[in-house]
Amino acid sequence: MEPPGEETLVERARRGDSVAFETLVLAYQSLAFRTAFVIAGDASDAEEAAQDAFVKAHRALGRFHTGEPFRPWLLTIVANEARNRRRARGRRAALTLRAAVEPGANGEDPEAAALASERRERLLSTVERLSDDDRDVLACRYLLELSEEETAAALGIPRGTVKSRTHRALARLQEELQ
Amino acid sequence: MTDLELELRDLGEYLDVPTAPPLVHAVRARLDRRRHRRRLLALALATGVAALAVAFAVPGSRASLLRFFHLRGAVVTIVDRLPPLTPRRPLGAPIALGQASFRLLLPDGRRPEGVYRGDGGYWLRYPGLLLFEFKSGVGAEILKKAARGTTDVEYVNVDGEPGIWIGARHALYLPGGPPRAAGHSLIWQHGPLTLRLEAAVTRDRALAVARSVR
Numbered sequence: 001m002e003p004p005g006e007e008t009l010v011e012r013a014r015r016g017d018s019v020a021f022e023t024l025v026l027a028y029q030s031l032a033f034r035t036a037f038v039i040a041g042d043a044s045d046a047e048e049a050a051q052d053a054f055v056k057a058h059r060a061l062g063r064f065h066t067g068e069p070f071r072p073w074l075l076t077i078v079a080n081e082a083r084n085r086r087r088a089r090g091r092r093a094a095l096t097l098r099a100a101v102e103p104g105a106n107g108e109d110p111e112a113a114a115l116a117s118e119r120r121e122r123l124l125s126t127v128e129r130l131s132d133d134d135r136d137v138l139a140c141r142y143l144l145e146l147s148e149e150e151t152a153a154a155l156g157i158p159r160g161t162v163k164s165r166t167h168r169a170l171a172r173l174q175e176e177l178q
Numbered sequence: 179m180t181d182l183e184l185e186l187r188d189l190g191e192y193l194d195v196p197t198a199p200p201l202v203h204a205v206r207a208r209l210d211r212r213r214h215r216r217r218l219l220a221l222a223l224a225t226g227v228a229a230l231a232v233a234f235a236v237p238g239s240r241a242s243l244l245r246f247f248h249l250r251g252a253v254v255t256i257v258d259r260l261p262p263l264t265p266r267r268p269l270g271a272p273i274a275l276g277q278a279s280f281r282l283l284l285p286d287g288r289r290p291e292g293v294y295r296g297d298g299g300y301w302l303r304y305p306g307l308l309l310f311e312f313k314s315g316v317g318a319e320i321l322k323k324a325a326r327g328t329t330d331v332e333y334v335n336v337d338g339e340p341g342i343w344i345g346a347r348h349a350l351y352l353p354g355g356p357p358r359a360a361g362h363s364l365i366w367q368h369g370p371l372t373l374r375l376e377a378a379v380t381r382d383r384a385l386a387v388a389r390s391v392r
Binding site: 005009018019021022027030032033034038054055058097098119123127138143144 | 180182183185186187188189190192193194195196198199200201202204205206208209246248250253255321
C-alpha cells in the first residue's frame with residue numbers, strides 16, 4: 001500500500017479530514033516552531049506564532065491551490081505571524097548558541113574546538129547586528145536551510161530579491177567580520 | 179557555496195533552539211472550539227435566539243519531508259536526513275502490571291520483566307523487546323522520522339488492523355521529549371489502543387509477536 005503523499009493529505013484536509021490535517025501539523029510543527037523562533041527570537045512568541053499559523057492555515061485551506069507545495073505556503077503564514085510578534089515586542093531577542101559540551105569532548109583537538117566555538121560566537125553576533133532584512137534572509141537561507149523559493153515565501157519577497165538580498169547580506173557580513 | 183556560506187550553514191546546527199512544543203493538541207482544541215462555535219451560531223440563527231458562547235518535541239526540522247505513513251496515533255515521515263538523536267532515556271516510573279489505567283496487552287500473554295508509566299502510555303520491557311502501548315485519539319500522537327534510502331517503511335496488516343513496519347534506525351518522537359534513536363519497529367492499532375514494538379527482529383517475526391498479543 002502506497003502512503004499518501006503530501007498532496008493527498010492536503011486534499012483530504014481541505015475536505016474536512018481532521019486526521020489528515022493533524023498529520024500535517026505533526027509533520028511540520030518543528031519546522032514551523034524553528035522558523036518562528038529564528039525570526040522572533042523568543043520561544044513563547046514562536047509557540048504562539050506556530051499555533052496561530054496552523055489555525056489560520058486550516059481556515060485558509062479553501063484558498064490553497066491544489067498541486068502547489070504546502071511547505072512554502074505554510075511558511076508564509078508562520079513567518080508572518082512571527083514577524084507580527086517581533087514587531088509587537090518592539091525588539092528581537094538575539095539568538096544564542098547551545099552551551100558547548102566540553103571543548104574537545106568528541107575526541108577533537110581541544111584548542112581547535114575552542115577556536116571554532118569562538119568563531120561561531122563571533123559569526124552569530126555579527127549576523128545579529130545586521131539589519132532585519134539582511135539578517136532574516138541569511139537566517140532563512142542558511143540557519144534554517146530554506147530553499148530560495150521557501151525563503152521568498154517566508155519573507156514575502158520575490159525570488160530575485162532573495163538572491164540579491166542574500167548576495168548583499170553576505171558581502172556585508174564578510175565586511176563586518178574583517 | 180563559499181566558505182562563509184558553509185560556516186553559516188554549520189552555525190544552524192549549533193543554535194540554541196528550544197525543543198518544539200507539541201502543537202497538535204492545542205491546534206486540535208482550537209479547531210474544535212471553532213467548529214463548536216459555528217454549530218452554536220448556526221443553531222442560534224435557525225431558532226432566532228442569540229446563544230453564543232489539546233504532546234511532542236521535535237527539533238531538527240530542516241530536513242525535507244518526502245512521504246507520510248500514518249495510522250491512528252502515529253505518523254511516520256520519510257525525510258532526506260535524520261535530526262541529531264539523543265541516546266535512550268529512562269522509560270518512566272516503574273509500576274505494577276495491574277496499575278495501568280487500561281488492561282495492557284501482552285505478547286502470548288507473557289508477563290513483562292518491567293512495566294513503566296511514561297510518554298503518555300506504558301512501556302513493557304521483555305528480553306530484547308520493548309512494547310509501548312497507549313490509548314490514541316483520532317489524531318496522530320507519536321511521530322517517527324526515517325531517512326530515505328536507508329530505511330524500509332511499509333504498511334502492514336495485523337489481523338485486519340493497520341500497521342506500519344520500519345525496518346531500520348530512525349528517530350522516535352514522543353510527547354515533550356527530544357528525538358531519540360530507535361531500531362526496527364512495528365506500530366499497529368489494536369481496538370482503541372495503538373501499540374509500538376521495538377526489537378532487533380525481522381518484519382515477519384515482529385508481525386508474529388504483534389498477532390500474539392492478548
